[in-house]
Amino acid sequence: MAVEPLSQKEIEDRLAELPGWSLDGDRLARSYRLASHFAATAMVIHIAQVQEELNHHSDLTLGYNTVSLTVSTHSAGGALTALDFELARRVQDLAPGHAAD
Helix, strand or coil: CCCCCCCHHHHHHHHHCCCCCEEECCEEEEEEECCCHHHHHHHHHHHHHHHHHHCCCCEEEECCCEEEEEECEHHHCCECCHHHHHHHHHHHHHCCCCCEC
């Protein structure tokens, strides 16, 4: 997948397709609240698998019953790329019914 930085318009368009995701500075961010710590832990494992498949890793934080991610592409100088949005889409597919914090 390309590691070229996206334009502001491309970022806005792609962000509109990812409910619950937002910009946190120059990074893509989302938090999920789950029913239990066990469910949150399981989600982290699934996200880790997706990250390995994409060879693209986010900052991932596990709380009591929450999972939070922030992502950007280090090899593109910390800019957002298509790879960041692919990771976000794949995570979204894992947990489409979970509300954002």
